[in-house]
Amino acid sequence: MDKVINIQNVDWQRDGKMILSDINWQVKRGEHWAVLGLNGSGKTTLLNMINGYIWPTTGHVCILDQPFGKTDIRELRKSIGWVSSSLQEKINGREYGSNIVVSGKYASIGLYDEPKAEDFKRAGQLMEQLGCSHLMERMYQTCSQGEKQKLLIARGLMASPELLILDEPTNGLDFISREGLLAEIQQLVTQEDAPTIILVTHHIEEILPIFTNTLLLRNGTVFNQGRSKDVLTSENLSHFFDTPLEVSWRKNRAWMTIID
Numbered sequence: 550m551d552k553v554i555n556i557q558n559v560d561w562q563r564d565g566k567m568i569l570s571d572i573n574w575q576v577k578r579g580e581h582w583a584v585l586g587l588n589g590s591g592k593t594t595l596l597n598m599i600n601g602y603i604w605p606t607t608g609h610v611c612i613l614d615q616p617f618g619k620t621d622i623r624e625l626r627k628s629i630g631w632v633s634s635s636l637q638e639k640i641n642g643r644e645y646g647s648n649i650v651v652s653g654k655y656a657s658i659g660l661y662d663e664p665k666a667e668d669f670k671r672a673g674q675l676m677e678q679l680g681c682s683h684l685m686e687r688m689y690q691t692c693s694q695g696e697k698q699k700l701l702i703a704r705g706l707m708a709s710p711e712l713l714i715l716d717e718p719t720n721g722l723d724f725i726s727r728e729g730l731l732a733e734i735q736q737l738v739t740q741e742d743a744p745t746i747i748l749v750t751h752h753i754e755e756i757l758p759i760f761t762n763t764l765l766l767r768n769g770t771v772f773n774q775g776r777s778k779d780v781l782t783s784e785n786l787s788h789f790f791d792t793p794l795e796v797s798w799r800k801n802r803a804w805m806t807i808i809d
């Protein structure tokens with residue numbers, strides 16, 4: 550019982566089209582994964598499945614040891630923190646930073662239940678941890694893109710999830726803010742009750758050393774998966790992107806250059 554994600558022989562079809570095909574993916578406790586794939590490769594579809602918003606056409610999905618079909622998905626979702634751009638769009642711009650973070654406890658977008666003082670205390674600690682405690686009384690619409698992402702990550706951590714999914718968290722950030730956010734993400738795993746983190750990204754240099762493993766998704770199939778060091782090689786990625794590439798490693802991060 551050590552699997553956070555266990556996806557076996559999964560297909561997902563829509564309108565006669567195979568969107569995910571024969572997906573096999575196991576994430577064990579203690580691992581953190583990066584998911585890499587071009588536009589339309591099936592990343593969002595896979596995340597929607599992990600969160601129980603769509604069900605496999607064939608195959609088995611078991612998340613946090615809870616097999617789909619025998620599980621209350623709404624309960625399960627409370628153990629999953631999910632930060633994505635679609636979530637950003639749903640937040641009320643006039644909501645205050647601390648309320649946004651606290652709403653993560655209820656896996657709701659707004660605040661429907663009366664939060665307790667201890668909820669605000671926890672939100673404050675998380676905001677401190679992510680370097681955004683100055684945004685407690687700030688309206689969301691006045692925050693920069695990087696600040697919004699930090700608020701949403703703090704929100705995603707509010708229910709102490711076992712699984713935290715970060716879907717392109719650095720979208721729209723300048724390179725200084727991006728490095729700042731990556732450093733905060735790196736820090737998260739040093740916490741005692743750190744969740745398993747899944748990072749979806751288009752940029753291999755964002756695959757920090759904490760991301761022990763990488764899944765390459767192409768045309769709805771798993772192209773390759775394994776230890777990040779083994780997956781992120783020049784040969785592998787040249788095949789994956791169908792473009793001659795060179796990968797170099799600096800500070801335990803892979804950087805990619807197109808060679809002509």
Ligand SMILES: Nc1ncnc2c1ncn2[C@@H]1O[C@H](COP(=O)(O)OP(=O)(O)OP(=O)(O)O)[C@@H](O)[C@H]1O
Nearest residue numbers: 563564566568586587588589590591592593594595
């Ligand atoms: N409900 C649906 N009905 C029909 N086609 C769909 C549906 N959902 C996804 N698709 C198609 O499945 C493919 C994979 O989409 P998905 O959004 O999972 O890709 P992605 O890897 O997240 O892409 P991006 O990086 O652009 O966000 C796309 O061709 C998309 O048009």
